[in-house]
Each structure stands twice: as C-alpha cells, then as structure tokens.
Amino acid sequence: MALSTDFGPATALSCRECGTRYEIGPNFACIECFGPLEVAYEFGDVTRADIESGPTNIWRYRSLLPVPVDVSTKPNMQPGWTKLVKADNLAGELGMRALYVKDDSGNPTHSFKDRVVAIAVEAARNFGFHTLSCSSTGNLAGAVGAAAARAGLDSCVFVPANLEEAKIVVASVYGGRLVGIDGTYDEVNRFCSELIGDSLGEKWGFVNVNLRPYYAEGSKTLAYEIAEQLGWRIPDQIVIPVASGSQLTKIDKGFKELIRLGLVEPKEYRIFAAQAEGCSPVSTAYKAGHDVVQPVKPDTIAKSLAIGNPADGPYVLDIARRTGGAVEDVTDPEIVAAIRLLARTEGVFAETAGGVVLGVTRKLLENGKLDPDAETVILNTGEGLKTLDAVSAEARPAAVIRPSLDAFRTAFAN
Amino acid sequence: MSVSVRIPTILRTYTGGAAEVAGEGGTLREVLSKLDADYPGIGARILDESGKIRRFVNVYVGEEDVRFSDGLDTSTPDGAQISVIPAVAGG
Numbered sequence: 310m311a312l313s314t315d316f317g318p319a320t321a322l323s324c325r326e327c328g329t330r331y332e333i334g335p336n337f338a339c340i341e342c343f344g345p346l347e348v349a350y351e352f353g354d355v356t357r358a359d360i361e362s363g364p365t366n367i368w369r370y371r372s373l374l375p376v377p378v379d380v381s382t383k384p385n386m387q388p389g390w391t392k393l394v395k396a397d398n399l400a401g402e403l404g405m406r407a408l409y410v411k412d413d414s415g416n417p418t419h420s421f422k423d424r425v426v427a428i429a430v431e432a433a434r435n436f437g438f439h440t441l442s443c444s445s446t447g448n449l450a451g452a453v454g455a456a457a458a459r460a461g462l463d464s465c466v467f468v469p470a471n472l473e474e475a476k477i478v479v480a481s482v483y484g485g486r487l488v489g490i491d492g493t494y495d496e497v498n499r500f501c502s503e504l505i506g507d508s509l510g511e512k513w514g515f516v517n518v519n520l521r522p523y524y525a526e527g528s529k530t531l532a533y534e535i536a537e538q539l540g541w542r543i544p545d546q547i548v549i550p551v552a553s554g555s556q557l558t559k560i561d562k563g564f565k566e567l568i569r570l571g572l573v574e575p576k577e578y579r580i581f582a583a584q585a586e587g588c589s590p591v592s593t594a595y596k597a598g599h600d601v602v603q604p605v606k607p608d609t610i611a612k613s614l615a616i617g618n619p620a621d622g623p624y625v626l627d628i629a630r631r632t633g634g635a636v637e638d639v640t641d642p643e644i645v646a647a648i649r650l651l652a653r654t655e656g657v658f659a660e661t662a663g664g665v666v667l668g669v670t671r672k673l674l675e676n677g678k679l680d681p682d683a684e685t686v687i688l689n690t691g692e693g694l695k696t697l698d699a700v701s702a703e704a705r706p707a708a709v710i711r712p713s714l715d716a717f718r719t720a721f722a723n
Numbered sequence: 724m725s726v727s728v729r730i731p732t733i734l735r736t737y738t739g740g741a742a743e744v745a746g747e748g749g750t751l752r753e754v755l756s757k758l759d760a761d762y763p764g765i766g767a768r769i770l771d772e773s774g775k776i777r778r779f780v781n782v783y784v785g786e787e788d789v790r791f792s793d794g795l796d797t798s799t800p801d802g803a804q805i806s807v808i809p810a811v812a813g814g
Contacts, residue, residue, distance in 0.1 A: 326779065338809035340733050343768070343779040345810070444811070499783065502808045506732040506742060518811050553811075601778050604790050618788065620810035623778055 314435040318353065319375035322346040322522055325624075333375075335436050335514065337521040345620065346522045348375045355570050357541060360533075365390040367424055367530040373566060374530070375523050376431045384459050385430055386452075388423035389530050391415040393538040393686070398654040399667075403674055407684040409544070411535055412657055418479060419692035420613075420660070421556065422452035425527035426516055430456050432523035433514035440465055440513045441485075444501040446494050446552065446613045447476030448691055453516055454483035465513070467497050472612060475695040493607060495618045517553075528556040532563025535686055541573050545683035548581045548670050550662045550690055551591050551636070552614040554621030557582055561628050581679065582625050582636040583669035585609035585644060585661075591622045595636035600626055610641045610699050611661040613691060635678045639668035647671065648693065648700055658693030666690075724749050726799050728758060729806040737765040746805065751784060752795040754805060769807055779810045 314333060322331040326344025337346055355372050363369030367389035368381040381387070392412045400408035416423040426449070433441055441457040441464045443449050450466040457464035464485030468477070469492060481487040490497045504510040505518055516524045536543050543564050549557040561580055567573045584592045587609030594602045602622035607615035619625070629636050639647070644661055647668035652658045659667070666687050673679035693700070710716040728746040730738050738744050744761070748754035759766030771777050775795075782789045783806040789797045799805065 336733075337811075338731075338733055338779070340736075341768070342771075343733075343777050343809050345779060495788075496786075498811045499781070499806070499808055502731070502811055503729065503806070506735075521811070604788055606791075618781065618790075618810070620779070 315377035316348075316375040316432075316435065317377055317380075318350045318372060319348045320351050321349045323349040335432070335438075335519045337519055348522050348526050350375075352566075352570060355572065357572060360537065360572075367427060367527070370530055370533045373533065374428060375526055376428060380431060383431070383434070384461065385427050386417045386423050386456050386459055388416045388427050390534060393535060394655055394657060396655050399651065402650070402654055403671065403681070405674070405681045405685060409535075409539075409684075409686045410651070410655060410657055411531065411686055411688050413531070413688065413690050414657070414659065414663075414692035418448070418451045418455045419695065420448035420452065421528070421531065421688075421690040422449045423456070424530050425449075425524045426452040426456045428527040429514065429516035429520040429524040430460050430462070432520045433462065433516075434460070436514065438512050438514035439463055441516065442466060442501070442510070442513050443516045444468075444494065444497040444518070445480070446615055447472045447480065447695070448613050449517065450480035450487065451476065451483075454480055454485045454487070457485055458483045467501055469494050469497055473696055473698060475697065476612075479695065494616055495604070498618075525555045525559050528559035529563035529566070531556070531688070532560040533567065536564070536567055536573050539684075543567065543573050543576055543578050544686045546579045546581065546634075546679060546685040548583055548666050548673070548679075548685070548687040550614055550666050550688060551582045551584050551619065551622075551625055552616040552662075553619045554582075554591065554625040556690070557628065558621045558624045561632070578632060580628050580632045580634040581669070581673060582629055582634070583666045584636065584638040585611040585614055585665050586638045586640045587611070588615045588617060589638035590617060591619055591625050592636045592638040594622065595626055595629060602626070609644075610696070611644055611665050612696075613660060613662045614665060635673060637669045637672050637678070639665060639672055643668040643672070645699055645703070649703070651689070652693070657689060659689040660691035660693050660696040661699050662691050663689035663693075664699070724799055724801040724803070726754055726801070726803040726805055728754065729804065731807055731809055733809065734765055734768055734807065737762040737768075746799075748799055750795065751782065751789055751797045751799055751805065754799050755795070781808045781810055782806070783808070
C-alpha cells in the first residue's frame with residue numbers, strides 16, 4: 310500500500326485454509342481458495358510484567374495485537390478488562406467445584422463486540438477509510454456506532470429490521486446511519502458483501518467483512534484476560550456461545566499463543582460451544598459427525614446468535630473435536646430459565662446469548678460431557694437490558710400496594 | 724437459459740474487472756462449467772478438487788443459498804441472477 314501503516318507485531322495476512330500469505334491490507338478472503346485470512350505475527354519478547362504494567366483495558370495486550378504501539382493514546386473505546394466473577398453460588402446449584410463467569414456486559418456498549426471493533430477501528434485508520442460499517446445482529450452495530458463517534462469517523466450499519474428495540478436504539482443513538490434491512494442476518498451479510506464490491510462502498514471499512522482479519526483478533530483478548538485473571542493459568546474447560554464461530558476460534562488462538570510465548574504453563578483445555586436450538590447449524594453438524602455446516606433459517610429469541618450460515622462453523626467443529634469438547638444447543642425456555650438462574654445466583658443479568666451459554670452448561674453437566682470437578686469458565690457476552698423481552702413476562706413485581714404497612718402486611722401475610 | 728453471474732472482487736481478475744458477466748446453462752453446474760470455459764481457471768476457485776463448492780464460498784441463485792436447494796444441481800431459470808460470495812464473519 311502507498312499508505313504508511315503501523316500494525317505493530319503483525320507482519321502479514323495468511324490463509325487459514327491453505328496458508329497462502331498476503332501483504333497486510335483490507336482483504337479478507339484468499340484468492341486461491343476463499344478461505345478466511347488471518348493476521349500473522351512476529352512477536353518480540355512479551356513478559357507478564359510488561360502486560361501487567363499496561364492499562365486496564367485490552368491495550369495491555371497491544372504487543373499481541375495488530376495495532377500500533379501508541380494505540381492507547383488514540384481516541385477509542387478502551388474496552389475490556391471486564392470482571393471474571395467467581396460464581397460460587399451458581400457452582401453450588403450446579404454441583405460444580407470451580408466456576409467463573411467472564412462478564413463482558415461490562416464493556417462500553419455492553420457486549421464483547423467493543424473488543425473486536427476497537428481493533429477494526431485502528432485498521433480503518435491505518436487504511437485511510439472514512440466510514441465504518443458492518444452487518445450486525447445488533448450488538449455489533451451499537452459497538453460500531455459508538456467507536457466511530459469516538460474516533461471521528463462516519464458510520465453506516467446494517468441490521469435485520471426486526472431486532473430487539475433496545476438494540477435498535479443503541480445502534481442509532483450514536484449518530485451514524487442505521488439501516489434496517491427487511492431480511493435475516495444472513496441476508497444482511499450478503500447485501501454487505503455485494504456493497505463492498507460496489508463504488509457505493511468505496512473507502513468503507515466493514516468491520517466484519519474487509520476488516521475481518523483485524524476485527525476477529527479482538528476476541529483473543531478474552532482468552533488473555535481470562536488467563537491473566539486466573540493468575541496466568543488457562544482454565545480446564547470453557548463454554549463459549551457460537552454465532553459465526555469467530556469468537557470461539559480466536560479464544561482458542563489466544564490460549565495457544567499464551568502457551569507458545571511461555572506466558573502460561575502448557576496444558577490441555579477443552580472448548581465447548583453453545584447454540585440456541587432455533588439456530589443450531591453447528592451443533593447439528595457436530596452431532597451428525599459432519600465437518601461442514603448446512604445453513605439454517607434462524608428462529609430463536611437469542612437474536613445475537615441468529616446466524617444461520619456461520620462462516621467459522623467448520624473451525625468450531627475442528628476445535629471442539631480437537632480439544633475433547635462438544636457442541637450443544639438449548640431451547641428458548643431453557644435460555645430464559647438460565648438467564649434467571651444466573652441473575653438469581655450471581656447478580657449478573659445476561660442477554661439471551663448468556664442464557665444460551667449457561668443453559669448449555671447445565672445440559673453438558675447433565676449429559677456428562679462437562680466435568681463438574683474441573684475449573685470452568687463460562688462467557689456472558691452481552692447485557693440483559695438489551696433483551697428485556699426474553700424475561701419481561703416473568704420478571705414482574707411481587708405485588709403492587711398502597712404505601713402503607715398494613716397493605717404490605719396483608720399482601721405478604723402468609 | 725441465459726443468466727447473469729455476479730463476480731466477487733477477488734475473482735474479478737478473471738473477468739477483466741467485470742462485476743457481472745453473462746452465463747448460460749440450465750443448472751448451476753452447467754453455468755459454472757460455461758463460466759470456466761469463458762474465463763479459464765475461475766471454476767477451480769469456486770469448486771474444490773472433488774468438484775464440490777468450496778466450504779468458504781456461498782453461491783446464490785436469485786435470493787436462495789443453493790445449499791438450501793439442490794446445490795450444484797439447482798436449476799437456473801432464464802434470467803436468473805447468480806451470486807458468488809465469500810463467507811463473512813458475524814454478527
């Protein structure tokens with residue numbers, strides 16, 4: 310490129326399927342085989358002390374990410390370093406020994422998407438893009454809108470028009486253009502893929518399309534944070550929600566990098582993938598023993614996971630099988646029950662995707678696939694306030710009374 | 724049947740930069756075969772060594788992903804629009 314770019318330790322793009330290497334650029338698919346391109350690095354010496362002296366956000370891991378060394382001085386959302394909640398009450402209910410909830414609802418726009426978008430913004434700056442865009446199931450659109458506002462970029466984001474009200478509001482309030490598309494997420498995705506080859510999309514950075522290799526790396530920070538927060542240790546088991554499968558794939562990559570760089574002791578870990586029954590193409594393929602994923606048309610309350618044609622589905626299958634994990638799915642009522650269980654036991658109000666993860670965790674314990682004695686981390690990737698409809702029918706006042714002690718006594722007499 | 728085929732950016736080196744080209748055939752298989760005859764080498768970018776659609780490419784006839792219909796045997800009526808699109812991350 311003619312531009313002078315700074316991607317820190319990143320040196321190239323490399324095809325995950327066939328290994329063909331490309332110069333760093335706004336490209337996402339291999340010319341040889343259509344495989345997804347990934348960032349390749351030459352890491353220098355990275356020590357725990359360097360990381361620990363960094364800021365309390367994802368930029369403490371900047372030497373492991375495709376970002377410039379001075380990234381923390383630039384206008385961005387500074388996401389990450391969310392709480393790892395030791396969930397003893399929940400563990401007690403489930404009969405588990407050691408359970409943690411990585412609660413990513415604590416990010417600036419209340420989902421893990423702030424992590425991935427922050428990396429994409431730096432790539433957009435590097436490539437000289439003026440508009441930040443995405444296809445989204447909701448959370449990503451909000452994260453892009455906010456990050457573009459902070460960075461001083463324009464934004465134009467595309468979502469299925471039938472999203473939850475809160476996600477529509479969050480996606481539009483930051484001032485960029487929000488476009489609802491009359492269709493499913495997969496149709497929105499297809500639309501964006503065609504827009505990108507058109508002059509209408511000139512100089513646009515689509516965070517999950519032409520910036521995807523950079524964007525996706527943001528999910529590695531979940532792996533780094535979990536290990537560091539456990540005292541530089543990888544958990545025995547982790548349960549991760551699957552929409553496109555990118556997050557799960559990159560958490561695995563993050564754990565492998567920590568081991569390779571000697572930042573944690575080498576160990577075997579098991580990765581479990583969670584889907585909603587109403588959109589379970591990866592779970593279905595896993596159970597059938599397939600290594601490709603047959604797309605489906607989603608119908609679930611877990612709209613943030615409603616991707617019927619998951620791009621990284623084949624890698625989720627590979628990783629679950631390689632690590633001795635599994636892929637499982639739960640029904641909408643099980644999702645709702647799990648949201649309430651997590652809220653009641655740990656004071657964490659998860660969005661539906663978090664309910665999917667806990668619901669699947671329960672099911673994996675019941676069918677013996679998850680070891681209750683092994684140290685386990687489960688992910689909550691979003692905020693319950695954005696999916697109120699899922700629980701609003703059941704989460705109501707115990708009584709509505711006049712402001713008098715007598716009325717209270719009468720209402721709760723028994 | 725004459726159809727039109729939308730070409731993704733990464734394959735436009737084969738079509739001299741054209742984003743859309745004319746095609747011919749009663750099924751997707753025939754259309755892709757003719758496409759490869761017109762633009763030699765493009766077929767092997769869409770299909771793998773065993774002749775199946777590569778796992779990171781989506782092909783649509785009209786609005787429908789062909790994995791929902793008959794794959795390469797999906798019929799391509801006169802005037803159909805065929806789109807070849809790389810898989811995209813979420814969401």
